[in-house]
Amino acid sequence: xxxxxxxxxxxxxxxxxxxxxxxxxxxxxxxxxxxxxxxxxxxxxxxxxxxxxxxxxxxxxxxxxxxxxxxxxxxxxxxxxxxxxxxxxxxxxxxxxxxxxxxxxxxxxxxxxxxxxxxxxxxxxxxxxxxxxxxxxxxxxxxxxxxxxxxxxxxxxxxxxxxxxxxxxxxxxxxxxxxxxxxxxxxxxxxxxxxxxxxxxxxxxxxxxxxxxxxxxxxxxxxxxxxxxxxxxxxxxxxxxxxxxxxxxxxxxxxxxxxxxxxxxxxxxxxxxxxxxxxxxxxxxxxxxxxxxxxxxxxxxxxxxxxxxxxxxxxxxxxxxxxxxxxxxxxxxxxxxxxxxxxxxxxxxxxxxxxxxxxxxxxxxxxxxxxxxxxxx
Ligand code: PEP
Ligand code: MN
Numbered sequence: 514x515x516x517x518x519x520x521x522x523x524x525x526x527x528x529x530x531x532x533x534x535x536x537x538x539x540x541x542x543x544x545x546x547x548x549x550x551x552x553x554x555x556x557x558x559x560x561x562x563x564x565x566x567x568x569x570x571x572x573x574x575x576x577x578x579x580x581x582x583x584x585x586x587x588x589x590x591x592x593x594x595x596x597x598x599x600x601x602x603x604x605x606x607x608x609x610x611x612x613x614x615x616x617x618x619x620x621x622x623x624x625x626x627x628x629x630x631x632x633x634x635x636x637x638x639x640x641x642x643x644x645x646x647x648x649x650x651x652x653x654x655x656x657x658x659x660x661x662x663x664x665x666x667x668x669x670x671x672x673x674x675x676x677x678x679x680x681x682x683x684x685x686x687x688x689x690x691x692x693x694x695x696x697x698x699x700x701x702x703x704x705x706x707x708x709x710x711x712x713x714x715x716x717x718x719x720x721x722x723x724x725x726x727x728x729x730x731x732x733x734x735x736x737x738x739x740x741x742x743x744x745x746x747x748x749x750x751x752x753x754x755x756x757x758x759x760x761x762x763x764x765x766x767x768x769x770x771x772x773x774x775x776x777x778x779x780x781x782x783x784x785x786x787x788x789x790x791x792x793x794x795x796x797x798x799x800x801x802x803x804x805x806x807x808x809x810x811x812x813x814x815x816x817x818x819x820x821x822x823x824x825x826x827x828x829x830x831x832x833x834x835x836x837x838x839x840x841x842x843x844x845x846x847x848x849x850x851x852x853x854x855x856x857x858x859x860x861x862x863x864x865x866x867x868x869x870x871x872x873x874x875x876x877x878x879x880x881x882x883x884x885x886x887x888x889x890x
Contacts, residue, residue, distance in 0.1 A: 515590070516559040516573055517600070519580045524548075524557065528578040535576070536561070539568075547591075547759065551605075560590065589749055591756035592763060592794045602795040604762045606734045607681045607708030609644060611764055611797045616832055616869055619684050620858060621646035623803070623837040624660065624847035625667045628674065633840040635678035637855050641862055646675070647684040647835050651692050652847055653716050660846040665692075668699035676706025684736055684835060686712040690726035697732065710734050712835075715741045715768055715804075718751045728758025736799055736835070738766040745786060749794060764833055765796040767826070769805030778818065779807025779851070784826035791830060799833035800826035803851050819853065820864050827868035828875070834865065 522529055536544045541564040549556045561568070565584075573582040585595045603612025611617065621634055625648050638646055648671050652662035675683055687693055696709050711733045717723055718740035727735050735755055739748040748765075755763050767787065769780025782805045790798045802823040811817045823834060839845045839852035853861060879888070 514561040514565045515583045517581045518557040522578045619647045624649040639678040644681040665695040672703040712736045724754040728755035728760045734762035736764045766799040768801040787829045797832035800831045801835040803837035824868040
């Protein structure tokens with residue numbers, strides 16, 4: 514059960530004390546408190562874990578500081594959507610809004626190689642009105658002899674260039690909790706010119722110790738990618754690990770699933786799951802067309818598969834797009850063949866807008882058609 518307290522409830526006040534005293538006396542029920550501090554208000558939620566079946570919602574709502582009590586199912590308690598649950602489906606980070614109802618593009622380098630390439634990428638993003646990017650510093654590679662990423666040594670120049678070109682959020686994959694510390698140190702060293710979204714990659718979706726570390730810190734939001742060989746439910750539970758440790762600023766990333774060798778795409782594109790993740794949870798959903806498709810192959814219509822699957826994701830309501838670009842793909846140290854070229858950035862963004870407008874029209878059409886009635890009914 515979740516108790517959502519009235520806005521700005523004073524945790525030193527009498528009403529709060531009364532409630533906490535009551536909860537402390539319940540047998541086999543643990544209360545976990547979570548304060549969500551926004552720009553205008555602080556919301557406190559209390560998660561009651563354990564034997565809550567005998568607790569009545571009305572009884573809990575009779576405490577003066579309790580606004581609402583919500584009974585949750587076992588699954589995805591924090592990030593899930595539950596019956597009579599109108600908790601938020603968005604969060605803000607460093608001036609950027611991440612929600613189930615909006616869209617951010619994170620175009621950038623799969624792997625940071627040189628300051629010059631990082632600068633070219635970020636300048637182009639600024640010229641196209643973009644404030645987010647992806648920059649891989651720690652690369653989890655299949656082959657131990659492949660380039661492993663420049664690691665912490667590249668972070669200072671990446672952050673300085675981000676500050677210079679107005680980039681507010683950089684998605685950076687981490688594979689160890691040490692990396693989170695290194696990112697924090699580099700941001701401090703450079704005077705916090707930008708923000709970072711920690712990316713947990715498909716190879717680490719069920720690295721529970723890493724999830725716990727990223728969940729315990731409150732500074733950075735997390736993009737958790739779906740595991741490429743596990744069920745959707747298992748991946749959503751992995752996201753719940755982050756939230757259960759305290760960090761619920763989580764974006765869920767679809768990046769394709771492993772299938773047979775010889776398939777046309779690097780991974781089987783799974784963007785049809787966007788509406789399902791929206792329905793099951795309150796997380797914004799990211800798609801990664803680059804790692805799903807894995808090549809610059811195009812249809813006879815002249816449109817690259819990467820563009821096609823991006824549009825398919827956006828028209829189904831995707832909220833974030835992580836995509837590889839490179840100023841000199843033949844010199845890229847990782848994933849050059851799937852990178853889009855700098856002169857394709859404007860075209861790519863325009864193509865996304867077509868799909869996004871179509872999605873918004875589809876939402877209006879559905880609303881008009883059902884006119885507030887239950888779709889399933
Ligand atoms: C990446 O985004 O660079 C990456 C390695 O992705 P994934 O974890 O989806 O393979
Ligand atoms: Mn890559």
